[in-house]
Amino acid sequence: MNAISIQNISKNYKDTKALEDISFEVQNGQLFGLIGPDGAGKSTLFRILTTLLLADKGQAFVDGYEVVKEFREIRKRVGYMPGRFSLYQDLSVEENLSFFATIFGTTIEENYDLIRDIYVQIEPFKKRLAGNLSGGMKQKLALSCALIHKPTVLFLDEPTTGVDAVSRKEFWDMLRSLKEKNIAILVSTPYMDEAVLCDEIALIQEGRILKIDEPQSMIHQFDRPLFAVKTNDTYKLLKHLRLKPFTHSVLPFGECLHLISSERMSAADLQDQLRSEGFADVIVSKIKASIEDVFLELSHKTEGHV
Numbered sequence: 046m047n048a049i050s051i052q053n054i055s056k057n058y059k060d061t062k063a064l065e066d067i068s069f070e071v072q073n074g075q076l077f078g079l080i081g082p083d084g085a086g087k088s089t090l091f092r093i094l095t096t097l098l099l100a101d102k103g104q105a106f107v108d109g110y111e112v113v114k115e116f117r118e119i120r121k122r123v124g125y126m127p128g129r130f131s132l133y134q135d136l137s138v139e140e141n142l143s144f145f146a147t148i149f150g151t152t153i154e155e156n157y158d159l160i161r162d163i164y165v166q167i168e169p170f171k172k173r174l175a176g177n178l179s180g181g182m183k184q185k186l187a188l189s190c191a192l193i194h195k196p197t198v199l200f201l202d203e204p205t206t207g208v209d210a211v212s213r214k215e216f217w218d219m220l221r222s223l224k225e226k227n228i229a230i231l232v233s234t235p236y237m238d239e240a241v242l243c244d245e246i247a248l249i250q251e252g253r254i255l256k257i258d259e260p261q262s263m264i265h266q267f268d269r270p271l272f273a274v275k276t277n278d279t280y281k282l283l284k285h286l287r288l289k290p291f292t293h294s295v296l297p298f299g300e301c302l303h304l305i306s307s308e309r310m311s312a313a314d315l316q317d318q319l320r321s322e323g324f325a326d327v328i329v330s331k332i333k334a335s336i337e338d339v340f341l342e343l344s345h346k347t348e349g350h351v
């Protein structure tokens with residue numbers, strides 16, 4: 046049995062199509078990532094799966110239970126860390142954890158084993174109000190609270206948004222260790238670099254799934270030549286490259302441009318050509334695709350660009 050099974054789920058808010066025909070499955074013990082920018086529909090899907098919102102169409106099952114008819118069973122079995130406001134800011138660390146344990150009819154002691162590795166890091170601050178914790182500590186407390194009733198499926202909606210790089214890394218290490226305990230985890234993130242840390246990912250944009258696969262397999266399937274192109278006048282170069290016959294697509298990417306070429310060519314030849322065309326400072330390097338490149342390429346196709 047799958048931990049999560051989503052079948053043709055759609056949801057509209059008036060004129061906004063938040064989710065359109067979403068289907069995928071998450072296995073027990075799998076770390077599954079929902080990767081997409083703000084507004085892609087991630088939180089809407091989490092709220093449907095955690096039985097807080099009704100879908101317009103489709104069906105979904107969590108731990109074998111149907112989200113509408115059997116919502117009570119699901120609520121007992123899942124842990125949910127919403128993007129915001131999951132903690133009581135005016136309760137202490139210890140009080141927050143006791144509160145979540147109590148509403149699920151358990152105690153901190155009963156399930157301490159599951160949260161030990163995470164909770165020991167914030168235990169020295171157990172008398173501190175949650176509102177006075179750092180972002181990374183809040184996140185560890187929220188995860189401890191979501192785990193305290195020993196859920197079989199864990200929903201984490203953008204758990205690392207607004208958290209520093211070190212805490213983000215620690216958090217992903219914790220997720221990997223929870224997975225070893227056979228807990229299924231559905232985690233959403235707008236950070237493409239976190240995608241490779243998942244067993245499987247769904248890329249989502251404007252309510253639609255662009256692709257589902259293992260992250261390495263997505264990267265592997267990206268077989269076009271890809272170049273990072275850097276110059277002082279990025280905008281001028283972008284316009285210039287868009288007109289080139291070899292350009293499959295070109296997009297701004299941090300401080301440089303990522304060019305996908307439809308022809309095989311060397312970085313040195315491309316650099317020479319662009320320098321001779323007036324971009325004297327241009328630097329071209331051949332690079333390996335990241336999940337962000339895969340995402341941009343797929344979303345570019347969907348939007349019907351060249």
Ligand SMILES: Nc1ncnc2c1ncn2[C@@H]1O[C@H](COP(=O)(O)OP(=O)(O)OP(=O)(O)O)[C@@H](O)[C@H]1O
Pocket residue numbers: 058061062063081082083084085086087088089090203
């Ligand atoms: N209650 C609501 N009423 C109207 N529109 C909504 C509502 N909630 C979400 N939306 C819209 O539905 C779309 C999907 O939003 P959703 O919050 O699910 O996306 P998200 O991927 O979680 O992004 P974010 O991280 O910004 O919340 C967006 O266009 C959003 O503006």
